[in-house]
Amino acid sequence: MTVHTINDADFIKFLSPHVRSLINISRYLANHSEPRTIITRPLLMKFLAQATKAEELLDMYGASRNRNWSEFRMLVATIKRFSDVSYELIHIRKSLPHYRLLTGVEEFGRATDDIIRFTGRVLTNAAKALAEYSDALGFTISPRQYRDEDYYENLIIGRLAKNFENLKNADVAKEVALLSTKFLGLAANFDLRNIIEAQSPKDYDSYMYSPISEENFLFLEQSFHRLQSLYDTRVSRTNTENEDKDLIVLRGHISVVMHILRVASSLTHFYERHLGTQRSLLAPTGDSLVTSITLLLYINSYSVYYLKHFVLSARLLCQEMLRRYAQDTEIELPIPVFRGFHVRPTVLVSAIVKHYGSKVTAEYDGVEYDPETPLSMFSLNEFVNQKKRDHISHIINDLEEVNKVYKDGELENKCRDMLYQLYSENKIVIYSQPLQLSKMLSDDLTLRQNLTEEIKRQMQIGCLDVVKEYKVKFKGDQRVLDDIKLLAECGYGEDPMGHNIPLPDRLRYLRR
Known part of the structure; x- marks a missing residue:
């Protein structure tokens, strides 16, 4: 398909009536002795509308890919963008008394005045450049006289009375x-x-x-x-x-x-x-x-x-x-399956509490802990681990031959066999396979004593854990507890083997 090429003279003739107001406003602003006094919302609204119309036409005819017109198009885009942002900034400045901001109002007002001056300078420079470049391109736009008072924003003090009947109570x-x-x-x-x-x-x-x-x-x-x-x-x-x-x-x-x-x-x-x-x-x-x-x-x-x-x-x-x-309530939730309240679950629970800023406590075995503080939950975890060790000790006591003393390699084999027996019966979970026993087995101790100490050591390094569900009671605002409950239903962000799993969308604020 052959595309007809438009020469510059024909394009200027076509474009002139569409950019007449834009060029005249640019001249008015560029030649004004105090341009800051007329950069008001009425002028910016008109400038923005004219620049938007011109930009659409320039894009329609491929101006950005033409050597002569790409500069003109860039100046129009600059006027459009900085008219828009200047309008937005003036809106912020005029509305500042009504925002009821808690802190930093005066400082923010000064900063807004400063950036308004900056965007005004860019806009004035772009207007001057557009006026000069339009002459260089060959536009013959008849000048129009503008009066400053046409663009003054003379606002009156106060607000209308609030005398509209309120809608129903919520x-x-x-x-x-x-x-x-x-x-x-x-x-x-x-x-x-x-x-x-x-x-x-x-x-x-x-x-x-x-x-x-x-x-x-x-x-x-x-x-x-x-x-x-x-x-x-x-x-x-x-x-x-x-x-x-x-x-x-x-x-x-x-x-x-x-x-x-x-x-x-x-x-x-x-x-x-x-x-x-x-x-x-x-x-x-x-x-x-x-x-x-x-x-x-x-x-x-x-x-x-x-x-x-x-x-x-x-x-x-x-x-x-x-x-x-706050609507205070309480809820019992399972302690995380994988190594209890270790780093990831503890940090996620803490983040939920901090997110809402409400007071929440965690209670276990009659002792209160602070779920907002990871160290507090780590200490809870130590008590739970002690409960797990006590629990597995009772199970080991019921095993056969545990009160015997074994020597050297036989001791290591017996310990390994017993641990895998407990694993097969779902009494313990082994995270690191094959299980590497420590070098601290002692032939001066019974098999029961060695097993108890080895399980303790393996739990400390995260290679093994005791299978036993324990629950912790959370007390506090319903909204916070609902999110902690949802986290618990998702394994506190981990599967049973400790691998991270995606959190539900409602907890997306926890994502980093």
């Missing part, structure tokens, strides 16, 4: 639990944790190996948008908001995090698409529009920093709200 405890649990789940999201815990990339190479990316920010933005929609559907305009004022505070944190993520996804999109390995994005004149290192600096110091700040603040709030509405 169960405040239920709604708090739902929203807080959902937020905690997002806060523990694998991608989000990686982003806020990662080292800040300083160049393209380190960026490529970091979790900071447009893809991750977009996914998280959509997740927090869904949570905001859930709040507005379930809680907004109900008496529930009046019963617990922290709900409105949580709504503000959800909203500000969502908008920060939008800023982050816009800036990372521009970095990935237009900068990457380049040190600076240059206008056709050779002037720098924005440097790679500066853009990365603002992505890290603004988006990532305050994303972490407000997510962690709201996480503490959610945990406090859950504690306030």
Whole structure:
């Protein structure tokens, strides 16, 4: 199929009426003595709409693959992206008094003002470059006069009265639990944790190996948008908001995090698409529009920093709200089959308790332990192992010939035979096959004594365990215990031989 080639003159004639407003706004902004005063939401909305229309037409006709038009298309994309992100930032700044943020409000306000100045400079530089390059291409656009007052955002102080009748009452405890649990789940999201815990990339190479990316920010933005929609559907305009004022505070944190993520996804999109390995994005004149290192600096110091700040603040709030509405109960669960509460099961149980922030205790044989603290559960495990050794000692006492004394190789053979007999009768489990006996068997001891000590040694090094089910009683908030129960039903993340197995989706916050 033959494609008709359009010459530049015909394309300019076609494109001129579609980009007239875009070029005139660019001239207006580029020639203004105080461009910061007119970079307002009314102007940005118009700039964004005109740049979006122009970009679609340029892409339709393959401008990015044309030497003359690829530069024009790049400038249009820059205006579109930085109009969009500037609008988002001004929205954050204007809404700041209504978010009811718990900490760092003044600092965040100053940081937002700073990044607004940065995006405004990039936008002004791009507008100037577009105005100059459109003249160089041969556009003959009649100038239009704009008045500053057309773009002033003259807002009045105050808010409308809340005189709308509330919808029916909702169960405040239920709604708090739902929203807080959902937020905690997002806060523990694998991608989000990686982003806020990662080292800040300083160049393209380190960026490529970091979790900071447009893809991750977009996914998280959509997740927090869904949570905001859930709040507005379930809680907004109900008496529930009046019963617990922290709900409105949580709504503000959800909203500000969502908008920060939008800023982050816009800036990372521009970095990935237009900068990457380049040190600076240059206008056709050779002037720098924005440097790679500066853009990365603002992505890290603004988006990532305050994303972490407000997510962690709201996480503490959610945990406090859950504690306030805790429904205390107790449940008996089996101790892990493979070596009891060793590292992996203990760490997973601890992570569940920390995730909710509620007080939970574990009780075994009349003694209380703290499941949030792995060392406490390790000490519980020692008592369980002692119970197992006592249990197997009683079984060994009933075996024949155990009170005899054997010498040298006969002793080793007898011990091995007895251990495999216990294994065949499902009294013990041997993890390391074939079982290698220690060199500490003593012909001064009876077979019973040697077996008892050898089982103890083999348990200590994880090669053997006693088959006996013991249970531990957990006490605390129903939501926490439900997740611990689900973990127990999945073998505490391990099969009977100690191999890791996938956790259910409800426990995805435990994944690293």
